[in-house]
Amino acid sequence: MAFMRGARACFGVLLLALASLPARAQQPDPGEIHGLRLGLKAPAMSMDGFGELACGSKGGPQRQPIDDWSGFSRCRPEPNGLHEVYARFDDEDEYIGRAIDDPLYAGGRTGTRVAGHPVILSVLFDDDGVLRGLRFISDPRAAPIERRMAHLLRLAIINHYDPNGWSCTDLPAEPGESPVGGIFLKRRCEKVTAERRMTLEAHFLRKPGQSDIDPATGDYTSGQFESWTRFELLDPNYKN
Numbered sequence: 001m002a003f004m005r006g007a008r009a010c011f012g013v014l015l016l017a018l019a020s021l022p023a024r025a026q027q028p029d030p031g032e033i034h035g036l037r038l039g040l041k042a043p044a045m046s047m048d049g050f051g052e053l054a055c056g057s058k059g060g061p062q063r064q065p066i067d068d069w070s071g072f073s074r075c076r077p078e079p080n081g082l083h084e085v086y087a088r089f090d091d092e093d094e095y096i097g098r099a100i101d102d103p104l105y106a107g108g109r110t111g112t113r114v115a116g117h118p119v120i121l122s123v124l125f126d127d128d129g130v131l132r133g134l135r136f137i138s139d140p141r142a143a144p145i146e147r148r149m150a151h152l153l154r155l156a157i158i159n160h161y162d163p164n165g166w167s168c169t170d171l172p173a174e175p176g177e178s179p180v181g182g183i184f185l186k187r188r189c190e191k192v193t194a195e196r197r198m199t200l201e202a203h204f205l206r207k208p209g210q211s212d213i214d215p216a217t218g219d220y221t222s223g224q225f226e227s228w229t230r231f232e233l234l235d236p237n238y239k240n
Contacts, residue, residue: 042069042129056084059137081240082124115156144223151204153229176208
């Protein structure tokens, strides 16, 4: 009898566990980043967590500001027909922390970052306002120590989207390009799945004329290198 009671108890626990599976499976999709995900429609997208929107310029300076996601149509389409919206995370806490001289106030929520790296984030919409792509470019305005690490963002991205299935090519050095501390990186990777078409490129090298030592003074230089990661994620079903 004791055995039967124990078996019934175990069976009851198993039923409770199975009953809880659908609830866990129905948890909200966190999206690719900050709630952004392919297929969202601009009029229904929230501004929560975002401090500024503007028309983008492929990682360059933002153009005319827009009030919300619905303003995407004001942004000139790229050759692929997508409208680029520059998006900045809400970093009000960072500015308050600077004002009160408390670097811990923001709790690490500083600026627009992916895997800890400062980035320029773009959201790409088709003419109907459907989110068809995202673009992360490491921010060239970052401090030299952060910019030096920018090429490592590629590893976080590859690991996040499963290291298997990436096709990578090491690009040749151009005349005058040289390693940084013995490392020369100039790599382009691609991966296509049923849900995403992804391209990733990262550089870590010195351009012609850059050096770790100033030839005039013999002093160590700061920031004389190229280090960046560029990542683009597109809806594989989108056709211009």
